[in-house]
Amino acid sequence: MxxxxxxxxxxxxxxxxxxxxxxxxxxxxxxxxxxxxxxxxxxxxxxxxxxxxxxxxxxxxxxxxxxxxxxxxxxxxxxxxxxxxxxxxxxxxxxxxxxxxxxxxxxxxxxxxxxMKGLSDSEKELIHQLLVKVQTNVESDWDLVKGGGKRNY
CATH class of the missing domain: 1.10.10.10 (Winged helix-like DNA-binding domain superfamily/Winged helix DNA-binding domain)
Incomplete structure (x- = not known):
């Protein structure tokens, strides 16, 4: 963690x-x-x-x-x-x-x-895929909070 x-x-x-x-x-x-x-x-x-x-x-x-x-x-x-x-x-x-x-x-x-300088094509693809997952996670929290919800810490 x-x-x-x-x-x-x-x-x-x-x-x-x-x-x-x-x-x-x-x-x-x-x-x-x-x-x-x-x-x-x-x-x-x-x-x-x-x-x-x-x-x-x-x-x-x-x-x-x-x-x-x-x-x-x-x-x-x-x-x-x-x-x-x-x-x-x-x-x-x-x-x-x-x-x-x-x-x-x-x-x-x-x-x-x-x-992305110095990264291979496969590393670029991997970082893109992982960041899209992180973005999706953060966006769901953003939607929750902007809609008046509370996050559970």
Whole structure:
């Protein structure tokens, strides 16, 4: 059991390091504090609604809403009313967002390559499979807690 905290610590260090690098590199295109992640997810899911976007990114709706407002103000995204239900606002990349998207994807691909440097193809596949299992476990707890449930320690 003592091995587990070291694994989670390593995952946290990796995530924070890559996030910090991205925030520094994306300053040149006026993106700050994880906004690049929203652009990628919106680019992958044009017309997504805020609630679904927040769920994909694993943040609360208020956090996603603030990020979307900033991205809209900086003209990376636009919200459009649904054709059948005007209350539903769908989110799309603007030209500026679409122009930023390939740069963000290239940075992500480079980061993946650097993170996997020195690993064989079978090691890369194994780490991917294991991390998907860890992600699934954590997401089930996230769903429980976000739904008002309590975890049993």
């Amino acid at each position: 003592s091995f587990l905290p070291e694994i989670l610590r390593s995952i946290g260090i990796i995530a924070r390091s890559l996030d910090s690098i991205s925030n520094i590199e994306f300053k040149d295109i006026d993106l700050t504090k994880g906004q690049y992640l929203y652009i990628v997810r919106i680019g992958e899911n044009p017309g997504i609604i805020l609630e679904n976007l927040a769920n994909i990114i694993k943040v609360d709706k208020a956090t996603a809403s603030r990020a979307i407002q900033k991205l809209e103000k900086n003209e990376f995204i636009e919200r459009r009313s649904d054709e059948t239900n005007k209350k539903i606002k769908k989110i799309f990349l603007t030209k500026k967002g679409k122009d930023a998207y390939p740069f963000i994807k290239r940075e992500n691909n480079y980061s993946n390559e650097m993170a």
